[in-house]
Amino acid sequence: MIMRRKQTDRRTRLGLSVSCLLGVLALAGCATSPDSQYYTLSTVAPGAVTTADSSSKPSDLAHPLMIEMTPVNIPDQVARSQIVTTTAGSGQVQIEDYRRWSGPLADEIGGALSTSLTRALPAIDVYRAPRPAGATVYQITVNVRRFESVIGERATVDTVWSVVRSSDHLTMTCQTIATEPVSSGYDALVAGHRKALARVAADIGAAVQQERAEPVRLPSDASDSSADAGASKTAKGQKAVNGKKPANAGSEAAVSPVSATQPAPILLCPSSNPAPSA
Template sequence: MKLIQSRSWRAMVRMVSGIALAVLTACASPPARFYTLGTDSDSTIGNRTASPAFLIDMRPVKVPVAVARSQLVVQLNAAQVKVLEDDRWASPLPDEIRNALLAALTRQASALDVHEVAPPVYQVSVDVQRFESWPGSRALIDAVWSVRRSDDRETLTCHSIVSQPVSAGYNAVVDGHRQAIRRIAAQIAEGVREFSAASTVRPIRLAGTPGTTRKATLSCPSLAGGSDTGMNVPVLGPAR
């Protein structure tokens, strides 16, 4: 009798253990997926010139509080979003955007990150007003950016809105943001080049007007690709 009871007890233990294991397996969270906006670092390094035309100081990027989290946030409609617990950024979103912009900017403007080589020359600030992810529709970035000489008060401030079409899936959304960032970086690079060219203008004396100086004229560069671009009036200090 005791032998039968012992076998029954062991069978019950195995059954309970099996049920518990099945429950734990069913309740286990799926592995998280991580995404990055970064570009190919080898490609960036390979395209840098031996004597860079500009030195870039990319300031910390500002993003809306709603998306300043490790999880991806996607739009369900105009008034509702979804926070994806299993789809996350590889690093904080402001850092992802900053690093991606800097990589593209240094490549397209023939520049180097000032923290690698020398004191800054051009400071670039980016304030992201909207960072929207619409799976199967678009990836939208609305940003105000500015370029300023580190040794001058002159500042060029512009407004870019990029709406990049994307297919279904979160990979497509991330790639859409990556492309949008590259296009904004190209626009900033053009702004840096224009700023550099304008900064070579020196005060001049006009006939009959002693002491008159000529100010550099700057305008926000157009955004390639046909997306909407709002342009603020450049904010400039006196030319030197």
């Protein structure tokens, strides 16, 4: 009798163990993790012209404006593949494991800025690409101080950026703080960041155009040689019209290089995107 009871108890315990194991496996099958969703900041609107702007002139295509979008610096707290959100008012930070950027966030920001600039100016980005000898390139550096994501409230991008003209190192350094209100959801949040970055790109583009309009500042000896050559050319042109001054005489002086000893031009930072009020 005792042996039969022991065998019965063993069978009962074995049955319970098998039942528990099957239950755990069933729960594991039901509790599958959600699929990760990926987002990008660099997009092209449907129907947009991507090879060259339709308003570009033939001269623009033959002698394109060149920019160099260098790698973007971003804060360490958002330098991850997951989207990092902030809770309004509490200061709490949430790392969203299943909401991710399609690439490194710094590359996403740099790509978005490059796309906006090359289409708006228009220009070509020659970063890591050969460029013609003596070509003027506008080097762009961007330091992101804040990249803030508040679901259902706002998307903020706080940047300090600079534009340097390669021919004479004419430099502009400015700050753009762009905040866009957003509705609830991650799609709206990412769209808000795209709009904020478009505002940053608009300011950088305006700075490039300002520098482009300024005469190149050469060293004093080089500018003196250039001035002598220009004076000789002008004198020959005046003799060619029987001593009368040509109608366009002196027009080249407006675009001729100037001496580096002259005062540096005063370039004002774009003010189309003022910082939001506190």
